[in-house]
Amino acid sequence: MEEEPAGRDSRIIPTSKKNLLAQTLLQWSKAGVVPHGAIQKAATQFGVSRKTAQRIWAEAKLQIQSGVPVNIRGRVKGYEHKDKFQLDAAKVRELSVLERSNIRKLAYKLDVSKSTVANGMLKYHPMHNVVHIDEKWFYMTKTSERPHFAENGEVIFDGKIGIFPFTTMEPAKRKSKNRPRGTMETKPIQSVNKEVMRACLIEKIIPAIKAKWPHNVSKEIFIQQDNAKPHIHHNDADFLAVASTDGFKFHIRCQPPQSPDCNVLDLGYFRAIQSLQDDKVAKGVDELLRNVHSSFDELSPYTLNKVFLTLQGCLTEILKVQGCNGYKTPHMNKERLTRMRTLPQALEVEEGVVKAAVAYLQLPEHDVSTNYDISGVTAAVGF
Template sequence: MDHMDITHTKKNTTVEQRHAIYEALLQASFSGELQRGAISDVASQFSVSNRTVSRIWHQAKFQINHGLPVVLSSNMAKVVGRKRVQVDFNQVLDIPLRRRSNIRSLANLLNVSKSTMHRRIKEGALRPHTNAIKPTLTHENKRARLEFCLSKISRSLSSNIPTFHDMFNVIHIDEKWFYMSKPSRRYYLVPGEDEPLRTCQSKKFITKVMFLAAVARPRFDASGNEVFSGKIGIYPFTRLEPAKRSSKNRVAGTLETKPILSVTKEVTRSWLIEKVLPDIRAKWPRSHVGPIFIQQDNAKPHIDVNDNEFLEAASQDGFDIRLNFQPSNSPDLNVLDLGFFRAIQSLQEQEALGTIDELVHAVQTAFEKMQSQQLNNVFLTLQTCMREIIKVQGGNNYQIPHIGKNRLEREGNLPLRIGCDENLINEALLHLAS
């Protein structure tokens, strides 16, 4: 005799069905006790098992006996299991910031586990924030910053709305150290892959080279084609020295590239006159009319704006190139510090380096790879930062604003200049007057 396999499928009841079953049981009860055969009758009526009906009845009786409202929730996924740990995040505001720097410390203070705290952060209950130290500003610093930003505002002939200058006549220069490697680097490895071994004799003496970079705002024609990349150049502070002794890599007397670790005014003047100025004259758009300003910070190695040797070299071939200083303690007013250096460094760090020549080549290659549109975007970011500086009356307690430059560029609406509200300008002028 053949036997047919019968698969019994458990029917999951909804909350509404469970309450309907309970109402039917109440009608079949007397003084809180069910009549004989009531469970089988109700189970047949709702096409569920006797055990399901019995469980619903006992669940309701338990709640009534303990003075609880009858809640017949189903034991489905997300309902059964461990209850969610409740965390009062209002307590976080009373915890000093210095004790909120890692998950372990915060979890201990809130009396929850690290895993619970980690899950809440992933859910968005707490927002991770990386905080960078900003320069301390004196009253004079704030005033100079405010005056500097206001001096960059003008009104166009076609519109009376105040906007920042297009900055096409400004070249930003600055120095930055680039390292052969970083003490700590992040990699993404597949399971089972060997972890890389990186060694050096001392982390305090990782080979580094200082570079001087010079950039201007790129220019595009009416069709969006690049006319001028804005990248004047990036110049390593290095010199060639003959090797004093022979080694397995070279014989004595072979010229080697050595970094200049102490950059003085004389070195800066030499690099400006011999490297930066010739590149400006070679690359600058011939259609430009008027003076060209080289903006630098107040670092000690930078030469004075009235340096005679520089002025003589800067006036050659019909050019009018002048130096000026940005306000003190204001790296946010230089496009190189604002984002361009960081972009170059991210590209340079992707290269495997072993010598100073390879480091120099990697940095210069990364500089050339940078898209001119990215450089243009940093100039727009600079203008938005100037607007924020005016809002906070010369301070640096602001967040770099985001205007969606990539989206605006795709839509063909990327502005050439950022506007500034008239009322904001008037408030800043009143603040300076007071």
């Protein structure tokens, strides 16, 4: 039974539908101009009048010309509590890990009550502007702003930025039956140090993000890495020199040390791409690189979307075990939810789970220090 399209007699159009309509027209447009018939096609697809679709597109073009991300807001606003306090996320990010290691310290630094800090954090951020980076060794023998989808399921952004090999070209030192001496060969870089990582981030990863990033989403991007020694610091001078260029604003953030693994690459992405690569035979480094690249290309954006939901599920489990590594990866029947078209973009967290984690963070420091590292719980709460 087909789903009945939204009627045109509804006077209030959800903000989400307006933005999806605008995003669809953006995908169809070239240099800010949509092809003939596109407005009517979008109006029919989203169940609105042609005049409404024209108005939404006109508003989107004005935002594009102003150099801001497209965000169509509804005209009708519901009742809002005037006394509801929203934490300033920018101020929170400016604090050091120690300054926000528990509720009491964070409340003191923000000059608010502890209860104020604890309230209003019951849903994870969709993570559409978070890029996870990490290294992965692939062997010839067996031993990644998250995808964006339109309302009709069309892939707007596949969530894959690129895959960059740590290799170098060197002339062959000896002659063999396969090639003469001096032939340029691909060799793996044996030591991936800070200089190598900095060059990869600045010369490859950031340009690739700029080239593939959707035009209609926030250009403030958080690059998440673990605390491995080769990774650069957030205040690295060379990184800061390119962090705010071409309208983008890049930030580097690290997982708290000794905390549970909260990197989607380790949680599912590397596992998925390794399984694809294992099915291909490689007789040399060049062939291995081709296999890994083709495996990267074959990886479905729907798989990546599910991995990000797995990450949010893991964050909830981390809250339940007070930042410990002893938790099981949750299963939420994502395949069934996908078939039912009810797969969420972000998971909600039970209020009781958050309150229990907040109560744990409020324990005296000398008690907390004898337990598992709490920074993972702090990160999961959303500070």
